[in-house]
């Protein structure tokens with residue numbers, strides 16, 4: 544593996560010691576659970592995990608005591624207040640305050656208690672609403688944000704900047720990954736507060752079971768979105784922990800985009816719903832397009848594996864086995 548260090552922080556292998564204590568925060572969520580699966584699959588044996596009720600990451604003193612006593616070597620921060628367009632638009636205070644609290648507490652305590660490397664997860668919504676497409680990393684802070692998720696985006700931008708500031712001031716190895724829209728096992732299938740893909744999977748499934756003739760889909764169907772299976776994201780996170788230790792954040796996308804209408808048709812087919820789609824244009828479309836430029840990650844040597852069709856089939860199987868009543 545090539546030495547990708549920036550010359551300031553010594554580069555050391557993440558995979559070398561499978562007994563290293565790795566703290567994955569948010570391990571029961573979509574992303575955290577996939578990262579735990581991946582780490583276990585490649586042989587890590589000393590994972591440090593806490594549920595939200597065991598450790599509320601918004602509580603500074605509790606986070607401080609946790610890091611002081613546990614002293615993990617690596618931290619992957621996948622705990623956050625997360626939701627789809629409706630949740631982001633309806634609970635702006637929660638999205639900015641909870642995310643700022645969690646990430647500030649975790650990043651600062653990790654640094655002060657000797658964590659060797661931390662990975663922070665942002666989101667493609669950090670970029671301006673009308674960023675150039677595909678969106679390169681340096682489009683950050685070049686224009687106004689999409690209003691439906693600006694509160695969450697501002698918190699995530701602060702997280703990236705905090706990692707950069709600690710690297711610059713203290714020479715500490717904190718890196719940030721920016722995933723595109725994700726989906727897979729352990730997603731949130733809430734009817735209103737979830738993201739589009741799990742929301743539609745549940746709605747089409749319930750319509751099929753109940754013999755409904757129509758399913759309502761939000762917005763106009765014209766926005767374009769890029770989807771990445773969460774197992775690919777987990778693989779990319781491990782790859783970045785192993786091979787990246789520079790200042791700039793890194794986009795993680797599939798490179799493939801679909802309109803919401805195309806996505807709805809695909810989910811409908813996978814679920815086997817045979818009725819009609821009805822578009823509710825009173826609901827927001829959000830940003831018109833957000834395809835990320837993931838060439839930086841590709842040049843480092845990582846590419847995704849799971850196609851959207853296969854990922855949908857795998858996720859619906861998981862849904863049938865784990866979620867439906």
Ligand SMILES: NC(=O)C1=CN([C@@H]2O[C@H](COP(=O)(O)OP(=O)(O)OC[C@H]3O[C@@H](n4cnc5c(N)ncnc54)[C@H](OP(=O)(O)O)[C@@H]3O)[C@@H](O)[C@H]2O)C=CC1
Pocket residue numbers: 568569570571572573574575594595596598599600601620621622623624625645664665666667721722723724725726729730731738
């Ligand atoms: N889902 C997506 O499409 C995308 C996600 N991301 C990023 O990936 C990360 C993980 O997202 P995702 O897995 O989808 O989110 P989930 O909502 O599935 O999981 C979030 C996890 O964080 C935990 N959590 C929330 N608040 C607290 C708290 N105060 N203290 C302790 N734990 C807490 C949750 O526990 P509990 O449920 O018990 O509250 C849950 O386990 C986030 O940073 C998100 O921004 C980035 C791009 C796209």
Ligand SMILES: C[C@H]1O[C@H](OP(=O)(O)OP(=O)(O)OC[C@H]2O[C@@H](n3cnc4c(=O)[nH]c(N)nc43)[C@H](O)[C@@H]2O)[C@@H](O)[C@@H](O)C1=O
Pocket residue numbers: 626627628629631666667668692695696723724725735736737738739740742743760761762766768803826827828829830
């Ligand atoms: C990951 C990302 O997720 C959010 O941004 P978003 O991409 O707009 O996310 P979304 O999945 O909620 O919607 C995508 C599109 O799909 C349409 N849509 C149709 N029908 C449903 C539906 O039933 N539910 C939802 N949620 N959307 C629907 C919806 O109107 C929109 O046009 C941000 O929170 C942001 O913070 C963020 O990081």
